[in-house]
Amino acid sequence: MTGMPDTPPAPVIRGDEPGSFPHSVLAERHPAIIRQVRDAFPYGPGQHRALDELLASCTEGTIGSLPADAPDRDRWLAWGLADHTGRSWYDVPWLWSESYFYRRLLEAVGYFGPGAWQGIDPFRPFKRAELDAAQTDGELAALDGLEDLTEQERARALLHGSLWGNRADLGFRLSAEGTGTREPVPALVADDTETLWSLLPPDGRGTLVLVADNAGRELVPDLLLIAHLLAGARAARAVLHVKPYPYYVSDATTADVVEALRRLCAAGGAAAAHGRVLWSAMADGRLAVRAHPFSCAPLPYERMPGDLRAEFAAATVTVVKGDLNYRRLVGDRWWPPTTPFQEVTGYFPGPVAALRTLKSDVITGLSAPDEAALEASGDRRWRTSGTHALVQVRAAG
Numbered sequence: 001m002t003g004m005p006d007t008p009p010a011p012v013i014r015g016d017e018p019g020s021f022p023h024s025v026l027a028e029r030h031p032a033i034i035r036q037v038r039d040a041f042p043y044g045p046g047q048h049r050a051l052d053e054l055l056a057s058c059t060e061g062t063i064g065s066l067p068a069d070a071p072d073r074d075r076w077l078a079w080g081l082a083d084h085t086g087r088s089w090y091d092v093p094w095l096w097s098e099s100y101f102y103r104r105l106l107e108a109v110g111y112f113g114p115g116a117w118q119g120i121d122p123f124r125p126f127k128r129a130e131l132d133a134a135q136t137d138g139e140l141a142a143l144d145g146l147e148d149l150t151e152q153e154r155a156r157a158l159l160h161g162s163l164w165g166n167r168a169d170l171g172f173r174l175s176a177e178g179t180g181t182r183e184p185v186p187a188l189v190a191d192d193t194e195t196l197w198s199l200l201p202p203d204g205r206g207t208l209v210l211v212a213d214n215a216g217r218e219l220v221p222d223l224l225l226i227a228h229l230l231a232g233a234r235a236a237r238a239v240l241h242v243k244p245y246p247y248y249v250s251d252a253t254t255a256d257v258v259e260a261l262r263r264l265c266a267a268g269g270a271a272a273a274h275g276r277v278l279w280s281a282m283a284d285g286r287l288a289v290r291a292h293p294f295s296c297a298p299l300p301y302e303r304m305p306g307d308l309r310a311e312f313a314a315a316t317v318t319v320v321k322g323d324l325n326y327r328r329l330v331g332d333r334w335w336p337p338t339t340p341f342q343e344v345t346g347y348f349p350g351p352v353a354a355l356r357t358l359k360s361d362v363i364t365g366l367s368a369p370d371e372a373a374l375e376a377s378g379d380r381r382w383r384t385s386g387t388h389a390l391v392q393v394r395a396a397g
């Protein structure tokens, strides 16, 4: 990473190695997403043709440019489009390839308009199904059981709900059992939770920035965590960063925040009480939603623009959710796993915390014995299967 004297840059991850996880995403996941989106909507012939072209481009073609009148063409040119046009999807940085795939998919279905399909989220049916699932009712009802816990125990349970929600799996019950004097969740490969709480003490009255990841069963526990921190004055204000347009299938947009809040308020019990806290916090400005263009950029956060840098700099702590945001936070590179998290995030303009289940190869901040134990565990997929998680914090701004 540039500007890090102690940490020589590691190679950027590309999708060009058959059999690797990134390669499988480009070769298998992307075509499958095109198929699923195509099947989920009554698209017209123009959209089908554009989806056919995207499929051909992804599987056997090269990266094409954006239409001359695309509203964000200049932005993409600044993000490297001209350099990558005409190259194989497999030969450019994997993060860039994936991000651009989603941009092209939205183009194909007419999301950016003009026209009748403008603004129609091609992933909405999948997000909706998750939010509507009966299991979500059960998980929200389990919130009532947290009412008897101490504030500290409840905060921990909600933090773990948000963390494991990244696996689309609300962890309230599991985490409620794991509070207090019992063993911490064993699948955590790093746990800086206490440092995070030291940044957000009760009556600390700071500003929490939460950079969201997925909608539905991740966003709901993210919102519950924010509600708890606002209600207990561990934060006086919260800013929730979401995506300006649909991305990586399930990433949260403003529309998803609205649906999740309505779901909470309709649930009754403790869930609805949290929903009301958030609803009124939005009304009086204590909770704000941002959809910055850079949130869908194919670049690491190290290259964030000045206005976003200023927002993060003003936060008491920025909590960065999920796998993709982790890749962007530390740089999507083949870091040696013992590379200090503190060093690779040294450029970040304020205290920063990563809450992530491990779903891609990138990892930093492990101790040598922990890395050895994970490698010896017999499950070679510990980096990518979502069975492990981390809470990593850099407290110094």
Ligand SMILES: O=P(O)(O)OC[C@@]1(O)O[C@H](CO)[C@@H](O)[C@@H]1O
Pocket: 025, 098, 166, 213, 214, 248, 322, 323, 324, 325, 327, 359, 360
């Ligand atoms: O950011 P998230 O939702 O936690 O995970 C995103 C993800 O599913 O997408 C990429 C592969 O497409 C990987 O980074 C990761 O597996």
